Amino acid sequence: MSALKKTALTVAAAALLPALATAPATAATKAEKQVSKDNKAPNPPSVMSTVGGTLLGKPGTQVNLMPGAPVLPKDVSGRSWIVADAESGDVLAAHNAHWRLPPASTLKMLFADTVLPKLPKDRQHTVERSEIAGLGVGSSLVGIKEKQTYTVHDLWLGVFLRSGNDAVHVLSEMNGGVKETVKQMQEHAEELQALDTEVVTPDGYDEKGQVSSAYDLTLFARSGLQKKDFREYCSTARAKFPGELKPGKKRETFEIQNTNRLLTGESGVTPYQGIAGVKNGNTTLAGSTFTGVAERNGKVLLVTVMNPSSKENHAVYNETARLLDWGFAAAGKVKPVGELVAPESARTDTSSGPDQRAASGDEGKKNRPGPDKASATAQGGSGGAGVALSVTAGVLVLLAGAAFLVNRRWPLPDLVRRLPRR
Numbered sequence: 467m468s469a470l471k472k473t474a475l476t477v478a479a480a481a482l483l484p485a486l487a488t489a490p491a492t493a494a495t496k497a498e499k500q501v502s503k504d505n506k507a508p509n510p511p512s513v514m515s516t517v518g519g520t521l522l523g524k525p526g527t528q529v530n531l532m533p534g535a536p537v538l539p540k541d542v543s544g545r546s547w548i549v550a551d552a553e554s555g556d557v558l559a560a561h562n563a564h565w566r567l568p569p570a571s572t573l574k575m576l577f578a579d580t581v582l583p584k585l586p587k588d589r590q591h592t593v594e595r596s597e598i599a600g601l602g603v604g605s606s607l608v609g610i611k612e613k614q615t616y617t618v619h620d621l622w623l624g625v626f627l628r629s630g631n632d633a634v635h636v637l638s639e640m641n642g643g644v645k646e647t648v649k650q651m652q653e654h655a656e657e658l659q660a661l662d663t664e665v666v667t668p669d670g671y672d673e674k675g676q677v678s679s680a681y682d683l684t685l686f687a688r689s690g691l692q693k694k695d696f697r698e699y700c701s702t703a704r705a706k707f708p709g710e711l712k713p714g715k716k717r718e719t720f721e722i723q724n725t726n727r728l729l730t731g732e733s734g735v736t737p738y739q740g741i742a743g744v745k746n747g748n749t750t751l752a753g754s755t756f757t758g759v760a761e762r763n764g765k766v767l768l769v770t771v772m773n774p775s776s777k778e779n780h781a782v783y784n785e786t787a788r789l790l791d792w793g794f795a796a797a798g799k800v801k802p803v804g805e806l807v808a809p810e811s812a813r814t815d816t817s818s819g820p821d822q823r824a825a826s827g828d829e830g831k832k833n834r835p836g837p838d839k840a841s842a843t844a845q846g847g848s849g850g851a852g853v854a855l856s857v858t859a860g861v862l863v864l865l866a867g868a869a870f871l872v873n874r875r876w877p878l879p880d881l882v883r884r885l886p887r888r
Contacts (some may be wrong), residue, residue: 470707471630471792472592472649482527485523490546490746492579496672496712499748499830503679507545508545509525509526509776510526510545510546511565511566512525513849514562514564514565514566515562515564515631515661515681515782516564516660516802517564517659517661517681517806518557518563518580518681518805518806518807519557519803519804521560521596521803521804521805522557522560522563522564522681522803522816525565525748526562526564526721527559527560528559528561528563528801528803528804529558529559529560529800529803530800530801530802531560531796531799531800532799532800532801533799533880534753534799535790535796535799535800536796537798538559538792539664539785539788539789539791539792541776541778541784541788542561542651542771542774542785542788542789543774543775543776543781543785544561544680544771544772544773544774544775544782544785545562545565545567545773545787546562546563546565546679546680546770546771546773546775546776547561547562547563547680547769547770547771547772547785548560548561548563548680548681548768548769548770548795549683549768549769549770549789549790549792550684550688550767550768550806551630551765551766551767551768551797552688552691552759552766552767553766554597555688555805555806555807555808556802556805556806557735557802557803557806558793558796558797558802558803559675559789559792559796559803560680560765560803561680561743561803562677562678562680562683563679563681564662564680564681564867565679565680565772566664566677566679566724567663567665567678567679567752567772567773568672568676568677568678568749568751568752569676569677569747569752569755570670570677570747570749570752570753570754570755571606571629571669571670571745571746571747571748571749571755572670572683572686572745572746572747572749572757572770573663573667573668573669573670573676573678573683573686574625574626574629574634574667574668574669574670574745574747575683575686575687575690575757576651576654576655576660576663576665576678576686576846577625577638577647577651577668577669577670578622578625578626578690578696578699579686579689579690579693579696579875580647580650580651580654581638581641581647581650582622582690583693583695584641585618585637585640585641586618586668587617587618587619587622587695588617588618588619589617589618590615590616590617590618590651591616591617591618591621591640591659592613592614592615592638593610593611593612593613593614593615593616593636594612594639595596596604596633597635597636597639598610598612598635598636601631601632601635601671602631602667602669602671605629605631605632605671606628606630606631606670606725607622607630607631608623608625608626608627608628608632608633608707608722609624609630609632609634609709609720610624610628610630610632610633610636610712611809614708614710614711616708618637618640619654620700620707620708621633621636621720622636622637622695623699623702623705623707624707624722625699625707626699626700626702626724626743626745627699627702627704627722627723627724627725627749628707628722628723628725629725630691630745631669631671634668634669635668635669638668639727641746644667647668648665648666648667648668651665651668652664652665653801654688655682655686656681657809657810657811657851658685658686658689658810659681659685659807659808659809659810660678660681660682660685660686661682662678662679662681662682663677663678663679663682664675664676664677668749670749670752671749672749672750672752673752676770679867680691680770680771680772681770683757683770683772684757684768684770684806685756685758686865687743687744687745687757687759687768687770688768688806689809690744691743691744691759692862694878697742697743700726700742700744700745701729701742701743701745702724703723703724703729703730704721704722704724704730705721705722706719706720706721706722706831707719707720707721707722709839720757722800725746725758726741726743726744726745726746726758727743727746727765727780727783728756728758728783728787729739729741729743734779734780734828735780735782735783735784738758738760738786738787738847739760739762740760740761740762740765740788741758741760742759742760742761743758743759744757744758744768745757746782746783746855751818751864752772752773752774753773753774753851754773754774754781754782755769755770755771755772755773755782756771756783756786757769757770758770758786758790762794765794765795765797767793767797768806769789769790769793769883771785771786771789782809787851788871
């Protein structure tokens with residue numbers, strides 16, 4: 467028996483004894499064991515980035531339970547997931563955190579965090595045909611029409627609520643073009659130390675070589691949530707969007723709803739108490755992906771889940787809810803297995819211990835792994851017939867928890883607080 471297997475068995479046994487559960491647990495959950503029976507399911511790479519801590523670079527589940535801590539939920543089948551404290555940056559638990567996978571529309575969080583500060587929200591723009599041409603087959607759309615004028619505010623509502631690729635492309639053109647925007651997104655990802663991410667399109671549509679990770683998506687969400695407009699857009703359940711202006715008539719509007727079902731409670735998903743965004747996605751290669759932020763009793767948690775294999779309806783939302791429940795119950799009862807690192811511009815050498823900051827910055831770039839099986843699958847794809855998740859019409863309610871989180875003052879970490887204003 468290999469040393470690795472012996473270690474896994476030892477940890478699994480320890481997980482059954484709370485008093486002894488002080489070592490990182492890597493035992494497979496019930497859902498993970500079911501996935502392993504599927505020969506088509508790829509395995510995580512044996513070598514992954516260690517940005518944020520060496521444990522985060524290991525395959526499997528990483529958690530460090532202290533006495534009295536609740537065990538992780540069994541019914542979590544995501545290929546990659548992470549539970550983190552949004553304010554301190556502590557990673558409470560993770561599973562294949564740095565596995566480079568297709569991100570789907572969760573990549574729009576990086577797009578928004580990059581572009582949102584560059585365009586005044588009251589700026590108006592008349593759409594050209596070329597700006598909405600060439601969108602991927604099956605792209606999610608908010609319904610932008612050529613020769614119609616929209617404000618930047620309108621377009622961001624289209625991005626955040628309807629995951630509109632048409633809105634993303636118009637904003638990209640306003641930002642200097644799609645190619646320039648992709649370049650800026652890649653540079654911003656590297657500034658955030660999101661070194662698992664390769665940006666090919668600004669909207670997250672399946673393209674050869676486009677990958678990210680649960681760790682990186684969580685960094686994007688945490689960075690975006692420092693911005694008031696980002697918080698407001700991602701927590702908005704419904705809004706009015708401009709329709710087509712016809713000669714001699716008043717321009718009408720139509721209602722759009724947020725595709726985040728934990729926020730809206732749409733299609734039978736139970737709204738999550740205290741949820742306030744952030745972004746969901748779904749494509750052929752990525753499967754379902756989701757990053758959510760929620761507040762409860764003064765604690766703010768971020769959870770990202772990528773590509774659940776469960777046959778459960780709306781698995782990505784239900785698994786996120788289970789991990790959030792666990793995170794709130796486990797707060798103060800687990801030792802962090804890593805951290806969400808600060809951006810390069812805010813990094814200091816004394817901010818944390820060497821293990822937690824392993825392979826960050828230049829060292830992380832040197833140790834950056836090449837594409838794994840999942841990203842190779844993405845590269846071999848047909849360009850994708852991916853469709854971002856959308857919700858059907860219905861009565862939508864902006865949750866009180868979301869409104870509270872948007873309007874409260876976030877106690878930001880000192881490292882982030884020292885970032886220059888955008």
